[in-house]
Amino acid sequence: MKNTIIFHNVNMNFNLVLRRDKSNLGMENFMKKIYNLGIDVGSTTVKTVILDGGEIIYNKYERHYSKVKETVAEQLKIIRDKFKGERFKIAITGSAGLGIANTSGIEFVQEVYSAFVAVNKSYPDADVVVELGGEDAKIIFLTGGVEQRMNGSCAGGTGAFIDQMATLLGVTPDELNELSLKSQRIYPIASRCGVFAKSDIQPLLNQGAKKEDIAASIYQAVVDQTVSGLAQGRKIEGKVLFLGGPLSFLSGLRRAFVTTLKLDEEHAIFPELAPCFMAYGSALQAEQIAEAMTIDEALEKILNAKATDNIVVGEPLFKSKEEYHEFVERHKKSDLKYEDINTYKGDAYLGIDAGSTTTKLVLITPDGKLLYNYYCSNKGQPLDIITDKLKEIYRLLGDRVNIKASAVTGYGEDLIKASIGIDYGIVETVAHFKAAAHFCPNVDFIIDIGGQDIKCFKIKNNAIDSIMLNEACSSGCGSFIQTFAQAMGYEIADFANLGLFAKAPVELGSRCTVFMNSSVKQAQKDGASVEDISAGLSSSIIKNAIYKVIRAKSPDELGKNIVVQGGTFLNDAVLRSFEMEMGRNVTRPAIAGLMGAFGCALYAMEKSKAEGLEKSNLISNSELDSFSYRSTSAQCGGCGANCNLTIIKFNDGHRFISGNRCERGAGIKTGDLPENMFEYKYKLIREYENIKPEKPIAKVGIPMTLSFYDMLPFFHTMFTSLGFEVVLSEESTRETYYKGQQTIPSDTVCYPAKLAHGHIESLLEKGVDFIFYPCMSYNIDEGENDNHYNCPVVAYYPELLKANMPVLNDDNFISPYIDINKKNHTAKAVSRALKKYSVTKSMVYNVLDKAYTDEVRFRRRIETKAREIISNARSKGQKIIVLAGRPYHIDPEINHGIHKLITSLGLAVVTEDSVSNLIDVPPLDVLNQWTYHSRLYRAAEYVTTQPDMQLVQLVSFGCGIDAITTDEVRAILEENGKLYTQLKIDEINNLGAAKIRMRSLVASLDEKAAD
């Protein structure tokens, strides 16, 4: 078939040439060769390669700054001028080339396939190809079954990700590379997604971790993502070819790959041509599939191609200039009064907001006038910036002013407070509320969109009533718009203004910045203007806040007096989008970006007046001159968690330690901390390890994962009574995860499930005879529910393990289907599974009662302990938190020590399954069909009957079922005047957001109590 086409082409050429021949072009033209041209249009660059009989005679690499069509045309013109009158077979490849190819009719080759063709040609002995592009990561296995893979929709680990991280550190990608080469240690950074990685990096920066180490950690995260997320069990070994821009330009990244994969020079190949490799492949392919044409013909096709109508557009922000002026005038009313710092005499109060990406300072007079303000990106060094600005303030103030008190808030609160003698540290929510109330005394809803976080709170009776914070997935919206503007070469303010009068704002989705980023790229390729994108981004950020964080269906749910703040709202387009989406006008203070700091200053004023403080303990001007610090890193040995600590030593000898989850690492005595059910239950479960029969028949391994945190007592007792020695897998750590990481087929499954792979490996290391992990569609029937299912992942994960871990077989992995509510069936199913060990049905049947009893006994012990914790807490006046999630959330690697954080705030912790027995199932508006989730509803109902209890729901990222339970639990609680707090957890180790949320909860409880 192909042959006929080629013949056909030849004939056509022949005809053409013949015709030309008539116009006296000469006979040599007949023989004139046809070149092959490959064009690779990636997400950030355009690469061109020309082949002459398989030989590369031209190649070029050019950034396109999202002007795809123009850049391609430009490159073609360069080629036209260089190869005058020549004819080419052309094929386009690359993610951004698809659109051009489709509309122009020029042949398209999928880019991974291009790479495949090119590698086959020039490195026939290669085994694996790893290619990192701007937005995609790909892997091709060449030997042992050809397989090509591309990252899923939810994945970081690409060039754009590295660029983003560099911006976060305030360096260029090249500088990031330089830094990485000087690293001393690696921090664990979530690699699955750029947004997540950012949430891991930000606190490291704020705690003063070295940039060198962070840079190397970023590269390591990229490597981990490629090795685990992409390879998924297939080993990257043999001769490995590395392709794509980032890998050819960044030596640190190369080093990270080579070290992790343990490759020597011979087996790690970095072709010189790497950046243009895909273009080379498509040029090779062009020979097969394309028809020859002149560059002018190609240009005509491309330039005349109709734009696709993929773009979905929204409403313009302003229909007219008048509308805009009315808008501007209205918001001017929320301006603040100023006082000249150069002449002012008297008292002043200092407020500092050490946010995640920005640092804000405010100095005010006792009557609330602004003396000084400062706002800037903290470039990873908030302490340096603050001490710098303090020097400036002291210089400006002379000796006319007495700073009476100071307060600090934000991610960097602890560090700043400890290092420069700030008087008070307060929770962000409190600071924001103080500031908002200054502008709008009867405010009932505040939304703050900063660089990293979106925070919303409802105000009732002058106190914070409910708090909504974004989860990791939607963080970074504010700074995204800034990073994006910079990448486009605009100042953020100018970029924002462009959107104001955009005629057709593009719809860019609201899931997360990674998805938005690719939507933007697509819109650009489809020809959307910068104006439309700017407006579209503003609206996306707002939709993210309203749909995902606030979850409001109508504006009335929010209240009448809404104050919006945070640096992102200084952007008029964002503000307007919010007003349009909510359908009502709101208050935006002119100092929207400084509200945290302003609130701190107000708080310092209030508090110092109440306490009679006359002079702030703030570091003095002279002390500042000699102020210096040095940061080192260490690992805490206080407990098994082995927190990574950052220790900052100041010149006066005092130290600040951060990175620790509990108080132990910080060198503080633990003293009389409230009791903690998480620790009790975890200990109780692990203690089963010590119970062993005298002469075991065989060793059975039980992976400590998912439902075993609930069912272990049952199965353990069953097995030991049958004469088996039960071996539990190791206690989970990050290492456990890494152990099994390569065999995880779905990167969006929850972290608790992902850990299961490591637990299987751990059991095999321990040398068990077989692993027992049953499939259980049904959990224990606790009555009153519509059904008693397990979630699909908990129910069937053994099937997945068996299918994806090559070490497992029917012999060493036994996983019968069991419904333990049915005794006779259970005996039958278990005995059938253990036939090899001569276990009969009656043997199992006879020990089952004991197993059932032990399961019940375990449950009673927890319930009794809960009552004890509650009464002890009450006797000490401590409040109680029901930390509600799933049984497996007691795994320290899953909860990351959140329970310790809560007790360190003076709250006692019990679990949902230790109180759910105390009350009946409440009326529900969902199908109550999962056992674990039903406990949540009962626990929530119970909390509403106890004045000193609050519920905090732990949600594992990716838990689809919790999309249903969270709204229901929230409804139960809020209907009865309780606060709803949700903490989303994943492999991310960073408790910063959880800490803020928990402290906000405590603060609002205190405020309510004070009322």
Place this chain on the structure above:
Amino acid sequence: MASNRVNQTVFTEDMKKDYTILVPDMLPIHFKLIIEIFREYGYNMELLQTSTRSVIDEGLKNVHNDTCYPALLVIGQFMDALKSGKYDVNKTALLISQTGGGCRASNYLHLLRKSLSAEFPQVPVISLNFSGLEKNPAFKITPVIAIKLVYAVMYGDMLMSLYYQCKPYEIHKGSADRVLQNWQRKLSVLLRKNRYFNTKKIYKKILDDFSDIKRTKKKKTKVGIVGEIYVKYSPLANNHLCDFLISENCEPNVPGLLDFVLYCASDALNDSRLYDTKTKKTLLFKIGYDILYKFQRQQIKVMKEHGEFAPPHDFEQLRRYADKYINQGVKMGEGWLITAEMAALAESGTKNIICTQPFGCLPNHIVAKGMSRVIKNAYPDANIVAIDYDPGATKVNQENRIKLMLANAKI
């Protein structure tokens, strides 16, 4: 028991006469037939085929954003319709299906009620289920209706299968569509007039009409589509996947709805086998299953005899495929059926398979992504790609991955 927070309006006999019942469009071919059946019994149903951006926006606004995409789309489509002004909201009811399995989908109905509660508390929601989860006094699936529904599913499956076997090859543009529309009309009449029983004769006529379509002999790449049921079938959810494949010179191969019906029916049988629970209900299910399976066998037989088109997979065969890779006890969502369909497709020569799934779909972690490794081991040339669908996912991204799969197909 429901709380006072959410309103529950029941669909009553009174409403039957002048209410419009809106139905989400999962399978355009089948659902048009199904609606005709209900019309005959006095239910004024209307298929929602809106696909504007406001559908997604309403979904995002009204449903927790981590809920699966199908819920978001179906509820978004309903809310969008109610707000559009096109319907009298005091004379409109909504129909939504409920399977009662361990997956989130059984909760869609509840999420829909929650969404309606604030603005449209008067709008009744009707549950279409066969497991007695919700009782609707004025909406009863009588045995006669149930039988007709089964026939509609079988005819729908055949039309869909033949359409996709002809459409990519048609020489005269639109000829396959004309035959399809023609038969949709005819079948509506036959179903209404109770002249649908002679399946053998009707199948043959359908087959003849489709085989009359002039088609090229050019070879096209066959691409199987499996996955979560809504995303697999609904063009709104999968960004018109079949059309895209046809434009890429492929022949889409979408396994029919009857397989899913049989899968649901076999659940009780599997449970009784696995958990030793034999009841009268099991016996009933067994009878129902056997009848349905017989129907499928007949369709396969007629198609084989006709000889021109590939028949659907035999369900008992599918169950045997499943047994090689996964236990039939995996019964949440589409469960083992997805694994079995992948294997059956690979076995029958459709080695390129797209597994469509909503972003974060729980059962699919296990049965789709989780099983593709063993399928690939068994069929080394199987070429499986999992595509996530989500309000934020871009079409280009999805299409590029499909193109990679198609490029793989050539190696």
